[in-house]
Amino acid sequence: MIKTPVAALCLALASLAAITATPASAAVAISVQVAPPPPRFEAMPHPRRGQMWVPGHWEWRGHRYIWMGGYFVQARPGYRYMQPHWVQRNGGWVMQRGGWARGDRGRP
Numbered sequence: 001m002i003k004t005p006v007a008a009l010c011l012a013l014a015s016l017a018a019i020t021a022t023p024a025s026a027a028v029a030i031s032v033q034v035a036p037p038p039p040r041f042e043a044m045p046h047p048r049r050g051q052m053w054v055p056g057h058w059e060w061r062g063h064r065y066i067w068m069g070g071y072f073v074q075a076r077p078g079y080r081y082m083q084p085h086w087v088q089r090n091g092g093w094v095m096q097r098g099g100w101a102r103g104d105r106g107r108p
Helices: 006-019
Strands: 051-052 057-061 065-068 071-074 079-082 085-089 094-095 099-103
Touching: none
Parallel strands: none
Antiparallel strands: 051 071, 057 065, 079 099, 085 094
């Protein structure tokens, strides 16, 4: 049992550090048997200088899909952003995480 808020915060930060230190290749892929719903329409906000809009997407949380709304990210010259998307594989659906890829061919 954690007795102080500071100790609880330290434990939470240590857990978060352990999660974020895991290499992307070691991430666990979750296969969902239910296809994701169609994407929701989101009106793209006015452009912001030096930023790009990332449209929303569906994520699997617990036992259902949850819509994650779009957001702005800082543009990275020489890179392109690959949006998260679902891929059908082995009779289920697997989330392909988004992220930045160098150049036009998507090579890291």
